[in-house]
Amino acid sequence: MEPLNPNPPREDDLPAGPAPQETPAPQETPAPKNRRRVLAVVGELIKVIALLLLGAAIAVLVVPPNWRLRARTMSSTEKLDLLDQMVRDYYIDGDAVDRDAMQDDLAAAYIYGLGDPYSAYFSAEDYSAVLADNRGDMTGIGVSVTFDPATTAIYVIRVYPSSPAEEAGLRPGDRVTAVAGETVTEDNYSACVDNVRGAPGTSVALTVLRDGKTFEMSVIREDFVVTTVFARRVGDVGVIEITGFNQPTASQFRKAVEELQGAGVKALIFDLRGNTGGLVDTTSEMLDLLLPEGELGYAVYNGGKRESMATSDAAEVDLPMAVLVDRSTASAAEYFTLALRDYDKAVVVGETTFGKGIMQSTMPLGDGSAVRLTVAKFYTKSGTEFHGVGITPDVEAALPEGANRFLLSDEEDAVLQAALNAIKKQ
Secondary structure (H helix, E strand, C coil): CCCCCCCCCCCCCCCCCCCCCCCCCCCCCCCHHHHHHHHHHHHHHHHHHHHHHHHHHHHHHHHHHHCCCCCCCHHHHHHHHHHHHHHHHHCCCCHHCCHHHHHHHHHHHHHHHCCCCCCCECCCHHHHHHHHHHHHHEECCCCCEECCCCCCCCEEECCCCCCHHHCCCCCCCEEEEEEEEEEEECCCHHHHHHHHHCCCEEEEEEEEECEEEEEEEEEEEEEECCCEEEEECCCCEEEEEECCCCCHHHHHHHHHHHHHHHHCCCCCEEEEECCCEEEEHHHHHHHHHCCEEEEEEEEEECCCCCCEEEEEECCCCCCCCCEEECCCCCCCCHHHHHHHHHCEEEEEECCCCCCCEEEEECCCCCCCCCEEEEEHHHHHHCCCCCCCCCCCEEEEECCCCCCCCHCCCCCCCCCHHHHHHHHCCC
């Protein structure tokens, strides 16, 4: 699709000029006895006509006749053409207008007018960032963090493999108490986290608390691929946390499942808490690894057209499974959850999910920009409607209000414990 290229307004589409004034009919000469009265009346008429003519002249000066409102309804493109020509001809700072930025703003406003929070316009720069996000590309030091109120520090949840943080020796469980010399507090936590990010090749100084000892560390920011799959064992159960569904997620997931199977786990738990979704094709590829032969899901497009999204082959993982969900589990993560339940492969544990069962498609335009539009509702093979409703878990479980699961042990994680108990019953 090529970008919008407005045409100038056509002459025959412009409104007509001002209507001609009617010439008053000649008056009969009045009788002498009424002469003063008639002269007074004529004088007032002359004043009124003069004022009308002056008003018309001012209106012509202030509102050029070519831009008067049309009698007929204009299309959106005609209105934009008209506005563009008005700005070019009359706007006092017309030469200073950034027309590239204006085009981006116009396109963004048009999509915003849909009233759909999931549809969006991306400038060329923004679209490049979207593509990088889908590829899992990131610039920084390569950690996932949360705020630790006990030490008022940045708590390191994960260190991504082959990241600058791993190479510098940062570990999960470390607490960063200062960034570039600024002490971390509850009030400036977000600003300190932002300060850790930066351009590749630059360094950031961190003050790290580990095992009661404080030391300084310098980490060089670089480009790296984000890890979205984290696997571990809890006894003889494999726990796989999936934080998102981008392009590398499927291969990371396959590796995690195969390594846990090779280690002899007796069951699998997929932790999708906080997972807001991602790429449907990636999710389907991951489901194909787990599920038997059959349709995984279908989409219903504009006009009611139904189309299968993906199918699974006969190979499957034959282990008891559970999925952990919460109120932030959404979109592709809900698709993953429902598909496993539809095939009676997994018990769902946690809280009712977010409820986003609509699919977006991002379509590039000809100038590097792109538009993301909601194009379909999607369903798993059971046809369950979950958009705006969410998925009700088979086993309800939740953490205490305000609890941070990343700071809890496995024994303190009530949702994980509920899943372990549910798996024993399968």
